[in-house]
Amino acid sequence: MKAGIVGLPNVGKSTLFNCLSNAKAQSANFPFCTIEPNIGVVNVPDTRLEKLEELVNPERVIPATVEIVDIAGLVKGASKGEGLGNQFLGNIRETDAILHVLRCFDNDNVVHVDGSVDPIRDKETIDMELQLKDLESVEKKLDKVKRAAKTGNKEAQKEEAVLTKLKNGLEAGTSVRAIELSDDERIEFVKPMQLITDKPVMYVCNVDEAAAVEGNAYVEKVKETVANENAEVIFLAVGTEADITELETYEERQMFLEDLGLSEPGSAKLIRGAYKLLDLETYFTAGVKEVRAWTIHVGATAPQAAGVIHTDFEKGFIRAEVISYNDYIQYGSEAKVKEAGRMRVEGKEYVVKDGDVMHFRFNV
Numbered sequence: 001m002k003a004g005i006v007g008l009p010n011v012g013k014s015t016l017f018n019c020l021s022n023a024k025a026q027s028a029n030f031p032f033c034t035i036e037p038n039i040g041v042v043n044v045p046d047t048r049l050e051k052l053e054e055l056v057n058p059e060r061v062i063p064a065t066v067e068i069v070d071i072a073g074l075v076k077g078a079s080k081g082e083g084l085g086n087q088f089l090g091n092i093r094e095t096d097a098i099l100h101v102l103r104c105f106d107n108d109n110v111v112h113v114d115g116s117v118d119p120i121r122d123k124e125t126i127d128m129e130l131q132l133k134d135l136e137s138v139e140k141k142l143d144k145v146k147r148a149a150k151t152g153n154k155e156a157q158k159e160e161a162v163l164t165k166l167k168n169g170l171e172a173g174t175s176v177r178a179i180e181l182s183d184d185e186r187i188e189f190v191k192p193m194q195l196i197t198d199k200p201v202m203y204v205c206n207v208d209e210a211a212a213v214e215g216n217a218y219v220e221k222v223k224e225t226v227a228n229e230n231a232e233v234i235f236l237a238v239g240t241e242a243d244i245t246e247l248e249t250y251e252e253r254q255m256f257l258e259d260l261g262l263s264e265p266g267s268a269k270l271i272r273g274a275y276k277l278l279d280l281e282t283y284f285t286a287g288v289k290e291v292r293a294w295t296i297h298v299g300a301t302a303p304q305a306a307g308v309i310h311t312d313f314e315k316g317f318i319r320a321e322v323i324s325y326n327d328y329i330q331y332g333s334e335a336k337v338k339e340a341g342r343m344r345v346e347g348k349e350y351v352v353k354d355g356d357v358m359h360f361r362f363n364v
């Protein structure tokens with residue numbers, strides 16, 4: 001599961017990537033600095049892991065991770081191949097969620113490809129290219145399906161109707177995620193197409209240092225504009241945070257953040273947002289050797305969660321012993337939770353809850 005960073009050239013995508021990941025991407029003040037995508041594995045900050053660490057005192061702690069991809073900037077005409085557009089759009093198609101970076105700072109020294117700062121116009125430019133790319137895929141499919149529908153194939157006729165709705169919506173400038181369709185239509189026909197504008201999106205407003213805490217007028221404009229998109233908007237002083245990341249010690253970084261008026265880096269909020277956007281959640285294992293966060297899809301059952309550790313755990317699953325995170329913290333240890341009768345034994349049907357502390361019983 002990975003989230004891709006998209007936006008116009010030179011808006012701060014690679015700088016953002018560098019705030020998040022230890023893999024250093026080249027960032028510089030000219031458009032199309034990035035050509036090949038940069039891929040980074042990013043730890044998901046989670047204070048629950050720190051609390052469990054305090055209680056269990058393990059040899060090591062392993063956080064959950066999420067993959068972030070820094071993609072080349074898109075320009076107007078990308079869907080027609082402008083600025084290596086097709087290649088870049090291909091990179092975006094391979095991701096599961098989109099972090100859309102919008103330039104929300106004034107600075108005459110940083111070039112804007114369209115000559116002025118206007119995040120709403122920029123957003124529309126990017127959306128339009130992504131929609132045009134999807135339209136191309138939909139039209140191709142529609143051609144095929146129409147032929148099958150003519151022969152009287154009922155399934156093809158249903159699909160034709162859905163594809164026609166997609167085509168009309170995209171032509172009117174609506175992203176696939178916002179086109180009105182039933183759940184069944186989405187699951188059966190739309191999801192398998194992996195369209196770019198069907199992926200969940202979060203808007204990341206790149207602001208300057210002065211707006212790090214409160215945001216600014218650009219951010220407000222963005223929030224207003226996307227209010228009915230059911231998408232999250234966050235703002236982040238990307239340039240400043242990249243400078244903070246460069247500092248050697250935790251104390252230095254913390255001091256810099258406090259000076260700015262922040263209790264944690266905005267990048268932490270962003271990573272947690274990306275994790276949610278990907279529809280992921282966490283369960284824990286907590287032993288003296290290792291306290292660890294494991295990543296599952298929302299709605300995963302106990303055997304599926306066990307399968308994340310090892311496929312044998314899933315195949316030979318017998319039962320799970322589960323402690324709610326809050327119980328673990330309240331009673332302070334596994335033994336005390338057991339004493340209090342708060343440990344549950346769950347079977348194959350159990351849907352894991354975010355924060356569960358689990359043990360699996362299995363045979364191989």
Ligand SMILES: Nc1ncnc2c1ncn2[C@@H]1O[C@H](COP(=O)(O)OP(=O)(O)OP(=O)(O)O)[C@@H](O)[C@H]1O
Pocket residue numbers: 007008009010011012013014015016026027028029030031032033034035071072073074105107110206207208209237238239240
């Ligand atoms: N909030 C900010 N304030 C001022 N300058 C910034 C800010 N964010 C990024 N920059 C600067 O903008 C320039 C472009 O940044 P970056 O290389 O990250 O852009 P990009 O979106 O990755 O571009 P490309 O699409 O060309 O790869 C860099 O010089 C960076 O330092």
Ligand SMILES: [Mg+2]
Pocket residue numbers: 013014015026027033034070071072073
């Ligand atoms: Mg870049």
